[in-house]
Amino acid sequence: MILNHILNNIRKEGAIMLKLTNLTKVYENNNKKAVDNINLSIKQGEIFGFLGPNGAGKTTTIRMIAGILDITEGEISINGFDIEKEPIKAKSSFTLVPDHPDIFDSISGIEYLNFIADMYEVSTEVRKEKIEKYTKAFEIYNDLTQSIKSYSHGMKQKLLVTGALLPEPRILILDEPLGGLDPRSARNLKNIMREHCQNGGTVFFSSHVLEVVENLCDRIAIINKGKIIACDELKNLKENPDTTLEELFLELTENEEI
Amino acid sequence: MKKFKSLVLIQIKDLFYNVQGSLNIKNKKLASILQLFLLGAILAPAVYFSWVTYQAFAQLNQPELVITTMYVNSSIIMFFLGIPIIISVFFFSKDIQFLSALPIEEEKIVFGKLSTVYVYLLAISAAFVLPSIVIYAVRSGFSLSIIFFGPIAFLLAPLLPLLISSFLVLLFNKLIRKSKYKNILTMVGNLVMIAVIIIIQMGITQQAADPEIITNAYLNNESLINFIGVRFPPSIWLTKMVLGSLTNTIYFIGINLLFVLILYFTAKYFFKKALLTFVEGERSRGDIYYEKKNRGMQLFKRHIMIIVKEPTFLLNALLSMVVPLIIYVVMTFSGQFSLDLLKSEQIRPFIGLIYSGIIIFPAIVSNISSTAITREGQAFWQTKVLPISSKMNMQYRILTTLVINLTGTILLGIIGYILLPVTLQMVLIGAIFAVSTNLFLAVIDFTINVYRPLLNWSHPTAAVKNNMNVTMALAIRLVLGLILFGIYKMAGAWMTNYSLVLIVLSIIFLGLYFINRFILYNKLVNRFNKIAA
Numbered sequence: 001m002i003l004n005h006i007l008n009n010i011r012k013e014g015a016i017m018l019k020l021t022n023l024t025k026v027y028e029n030n031n032k033k034a035v036d037n038i039n040l041s042i043k044q045g046e047i048f049g050f051l052g053p054n055g056a057g058k059t060t061t062i063r064m065i066a067g068i069l070d071i072t073e074g075e076i077s078i079n080g081f082d083i084e085k086e087p088i089k090a091k092s093s094f095t096l097v098p099d100h101p102d103i104f105d106s107i108s109g110i111e112y113l114n115f116i117a118d119m120y121e122v123s124t125e126v127r128k129e130k131i132e133k134y135t136k137a138f139e140i141y142n143d144l145t146q147s148i149k150s151y152s153h154g155m156k157q158k159l160l161v162t163g164a165l166l167p168e169p170r171i172l173i174l175d176e177p178l179g180g181l182d183p184r185s186a187r188n189l190k191n192i193m194r195e196h197c198q199n200g201g202t203v204f205f206s207s208h209v210l211e212v213v214e215n216l217c218d219r220i221a222i223i224n225k226g227k228i229i230a231c232d233e234l235k236n237l238k239e240n241p242d243t244t245l246e247e248l249f250l251e252l253t254e255n256e257e258i
Numbered sequence: 259m260k261k262f263k264s265l266v267l268i269q270i271k272d273l274f275y276n277v278q279g280s281l282n283i284k285n286k287k288l289a290s291i292l293q294l295f296l297l298g299a300i301l302a303p304a305v306y307f308s309w310v311t312y313q314a315f316a317q318l319n320q321p322e323l324v325i326t327t328m329y330v331n332s333s334i335i336m337f338f339l340g341i342p343i344i345i346s347v348f349f350f351s352k353d354i355q356f357l358s359a360l361p362i363e364e365e366k367i368v369f370g371k372l373s374t375v376y377v378y379l380l381a382i383s384a385a386f387v388l389p390s391i392v393i394y395a396v397r398s399g400f401s402l403s404i405i406f407f408g409p410i411a412f413l414l415a416p417l418l419p420l421l422i423s424s425f426l427v428l429l430f431n432k433l434i435r436k437s438k439y440k441n442i443l444t445m446v447g448n449l450v451m452i453a454v455i456i457i458i459q460m461g462i463t464q465q466a467a468d469p470e471i472i473t474n475a476y477l478n479n480e481s482l483i484n485f486i487g488v489r490f491p492p493s494i495w496l497t498k499m500v501l502g503s504l505t506n507t508i509y510f511i512g513i514n515l516l517f518v519l520i521l522y523f524t525a526k527y528f529f530k531k532a533l534l535t536f537v538e539g540e541r542s543r544g545d546i547y548y549e550k551k552n553r554g555m556q557l558f559k560r561h562i563m564i565i566v567k568e569p570t571f572l573l574n575a576l577l578s579m580v581v582p583l584i585i586y587v588v589m590t591f592s593g594q595f596s597l598d599l600l601k602s603e604q605i606r607p608f609i610g611l612i613y614s615g616i617i618i619f620p621a622i623v624s625n626i627s628s629t630a631i632t633r634e635g636q637a638f639w640q641t642k643v644l645p646i647s648s649k650m651n652m653q654y655r656i657l658t659t660l661v662i663n664l665t666g667t668i669l670l671g672i673i674g675y676i677l678l679p680v681t682l683q684m685v686l687i688g689a690i691f692a693v694s695t696n697l698f699l700a701v702i703d704f705t706i707n708v709y710r711p712l713l714n715w716s717h718p719t720a721a722v723k724n725n726m727n728v729t730m731a732l733a734i735r736l737v738l739g740l741i742l743f744g745i746y747k748m749a750g751a752w753m754t755n756y757s758l759v760l761i762v763l764s765i766i767f768l769g770l771y772f773i774n775r776f777i778l779y780n781k782l783v784n785r786f787n788k789i790a791a
Binding site: 063066067068069070087088089091092095096098100102103104105106107108110111114115117118119120121123124127128131141144145 | 544545546547548549550551552553556559560563564567568634635636637639640642643644645646647648787788790
């Protein structure tokens, strides 16, 4: 109870960990506005769900936040640092789990994790504790000496999540993190996301699994055709308390198409 | 047959789209013009070579030998270039498991994959065999046999090198498929295979170069074709086929058919025992460890590992490091070169220059900086999200090139010091020249890659070989060479002091390196940051 109260206070009054201001992305090759003037603020301690149909602009937004894609217009502030002006400080504040586990895969799992730990300057003791904790939870500990090439899609995803958790990031950004995970690992990841927020961290993730978003998120935003069409706590978005997130999602995205 | 046709078509389409994509030019018209220009640039010297060869044989009243010679030469080139491509499409392309799940026979998959290699080799045939046939036909008259068998010879020319190389590669990989070090063995084994093929060719030539055989060959017209064709007997049959000999047509088509059948009947076995087993999961590599390293060291290790763990990249890097050594070994083995030549009085004044030329070879041949970003492919995002500066991200990519190339330089420097009569002063000047050349070229090549990153490649060959960046890097060296040659021609007497020339060049290259470095780390950072797959 006390913990929840503290957390709620952190969320209400906490620092803005991620702020998107008038964010726009136009791809040069087709002049299409993939992301159109979006504004979002995510507070410390929040689990924030980012929803939208395929091609709505979720991954583009996440890639801009992570500094992978260039921003056409607008600003992104992570833990108070502008991703374009102070990229290293901004990048030190978050870790990313992308939707496709495309990593350099000729090395072994443990080599990859040591690489990530060194990049975020994680001490030997902490990395040992975290690697053992998460890889055992995800049941990939015994595969760590194998080449990543031999991993399944789900195993690569688990390795990426483990790597992202090693530096205890202020913000954990995950793009479709549950794709490819078995039910036990999906449950573990959900627990880890909750635990991360309880420890003062923030989670920003996109997903198609509406049931997970509904049960896990403090707030959600729905993006469609590059624009944010809804952003609030789920209970505030529902006109009728019995409406499910699926019904709400379909209604909102359908209305947009009309 | 329909399935096979579809498979071949999709593979070839994929190849062409990849080649077009690797040009990385948005303007399609410009891309087409550039492709034609490149084709012309490659074809022109080959056509000229055919023409010169034709004239030489015409003086001996045997102009048709131009076809024999060009087929032999193109076959050697096809072996040399074909083996790495075969390895890449068979063992390191991403679609082999996908294809194996399709309802199509294994032998058809093998031949379908080979169709893309055939297209590559056909381009070599178009550069060597086709011009020789056309030149012969134009000068000696278009007979019915040339009109009919000429195109057949051109189209069949790549088949034997392709089939023999494929059989050898599959056989070798079948033997090593379960080894812990199969990737390294694939690369080293096939490198040895290329060397062995060339050594055998050279050995046969050397044997045939007996003065008595040569005299007989000149006296007897029939012996001359045998003398040239002994390195590769099908070349005799191909030449005589073009001239209209039915018996030789049967021989040539027969030998091609025989190898097609051999590969066809063994393809199913190799597909299961070599291909699928090779791409299966690997064994465990040591223990779990928790070891802290410096960030720069980790980045450097990552870039080195990208090269070392990918056989196509490693083969590319190693070849560029030790090509002079391979040439030396092959030429010494075949008796075409002896170190005594370098001890002659006429050569002695140039020894320092020769030594410097040898040790800068890795910098000249290697262009691995021009693919330092491209090599990472879809995994490039990973270093972009790390809390490191863009400058640091770029620096360690360049450092990787420098370490690889300078290792080659040191290796060649030591061997050169042992084998050549060089003084310590020559070694020192050579070392300064090699370092400055390496620095300058590594940075300028990397700049090319910053301007032209290509991250969406499907197999590693596309990343480091069939790549416009590599062509541009080599073009820079060509232009540089032409400028230096021009200066040499104009400068006159002072150019005879080679030590002075090398020092002046070192200063110029160092100056250019610092200018380029400044531009890269200050003006091009934004461009680097914008790179995305």
